[in-house]
Amino acid sequence: MNYKKLGNTSLDVSTICLGTMTWGEQNTQDEGFEQMSYALDHGVNFWDTAELYAIPPKKNTYGKTEEVIGNWFEKTKKRSEVILATKIAGPGLSWIRGGGNQYDEKNLNEAVNASLKRLKSDYIDLYQLHWPERKSNFFGKLGYQHKDDSDWNRFENILNSLDKIIKSGKIRYLGLSNETAWGLSKFLEISKLKNLPKIMSVQNPYSLLNRTYEVGLAEISIREESGLLAYSPLAFGYLTGKYRNGELPKNSRMKLFGSQFDRYKTKNGQLAIEKYYEIANKHRLDFAQMSLKFCEVQPFITSVIIGATTMDQLKTNIESVNIKISDEVIKEINEVQKIYPNPCP
Numbered sequence: 001m002n003y004k005k006l007g008n009t010s011l012d013v014s015t016i017c018l019g020t021m022t023w024g025e026q027n028t029q030d031e032g033f034e035q036m037s038y039a040l041d042h043g044v045n046f047w048d049t050a051e052l053y054a055i056p057p058k059k060n061t062y063g064k065t066e067e068v069i070g071n072w073f074e075k076t077k078k079r080s081e082v083i084l085a086t087k088i089a090g091p092g093l094s095w096i097r098g099g100g101n102q103y104d105e106k107n108l109n110e111a112v113n114a115s116l117k118r119l120k121s122d123y124i125d126l127y128q129l130h131w132p133e134r135k136s137n138f139f140g141k142l143g144y145q146h147k148d149d150s151d152w153n154r155f156e157n158i159l160n161s162l163d164k165i166i167k168s169g170k171i172r173y174l175g176l177s178n179e180t181a182w183g184l185s186k187f188l189e190i191s192k193l194k195n196l197p198k199i200m201s202v203q204n205p206y207s208l209l210n211r212t213y214e215v216g217l218a219e220i221s222i223r224e225e226s227g228l229l230a231y232s233p234l235a236f237g238y239l240t241g242k243y244r245n246g247e248l249p250k251n252s253r254m255k256l257f258g259s260q261f262d263r264y265k266t267k268n269g270q271l272a273i274e275k276y277y278e279i280a281n282k283h284r285l286d287f288a289q290m291s292l293k294f295c296e297v298q299p300f301i302t303s304v305i306i307g308a309t310t311m312d313q314l315k316t317n318i319e320s321v322n323i324k325i326s327d328e329v330i331k332e333i334n335e336v337q338k339i340y341p342n343p344c345p
Helices: 029-041 064-076 107-118 153-170 181-194 217-224 235-240 252-258 267-282 287-296 311-322 327-339
Strands: 002-005 012-014 015-020 044-050 083-088 124-129 171-177 197-207 228-230 301-306
Touching: 002 301, 012 015, 012 301, 015 029, 015 311, 029 064, 029 311, 064 107, 083 107, 083 197, 107 124, 107 153, 107 217, 124 153, 124 197, 153 171, 153 181, 171 181, 181 197, 181 217, 197 217, 228 287, 235 252, 235 267, 267 287, 267 327, 287 301, 287 311, 287 327, 301 311
Parallel strands: 015 044, 015 301, 044 083, 083 124, 124 171, 171 197, 197 228, 228 301
Antiparallel strands: 002 012
């Protein structure tokens, strides 16, 4: 396994991060247990979850994934071996604290305490804001339309509230998710000016089909030591090749929930996938491993978040750290990017 520092902390996190959002929906608790044990045994010490999970979000599965993780901690007594990240959900879901804005002091404390209870842990290593409260573009939305709107908790207020929770010992470090360059830069600016906790990471999408993070956020990540935790590096499975030719395998995410995740169904996206598949085939690389390794070697990335519903998928994904990706392969990948730039944002 390979490791990098989480931000400017002393924590060495594996460059493969175990994603967990299928546990409690597509995966049973026993399957989640098997994944956690295998991942930790193979050097994956960094796990990511959220109060919102399992996915797709539903009232009856809210918090289930954290419960699975907590039950594993209770059974194995291995909490200290894991660097654990979780998230507080943003506004919009009525079954989560009424659905309004979430990042005030009351809701942050309520969310942290509830996550700790489900996780059966005294602390969270990395606590992330799942998406912005303000009007902004995320989850693949394009065409930003500005609207002056003061109905959101200001950055300084959020950091002040989280600073108190850090000082209580319940969380160690802070991260963002689905955030913009402006949002990250403002959090970093205020943390410096006011001597408040620093943002150590940003969890945004990044893959062969969506390299928009490189445009502005990559520079901030490197200069400010707030690295990317790349989610959807396999584009919901499209970059494994299993959906080629329109096939939807039984029990796959797109077979079960495809209507809710349509960002990877674009015409140019499918054309790009075929080109990337050809590159992997030409160089005798597993397509999924090539896709993951391309993400891992980027200097602005701290860790690549994998998700698996089968043990075979998990083993393939973890093994990606051991493959070599040549300059020639990267050059060919970049040529495809020029033809089909970010077809699935």
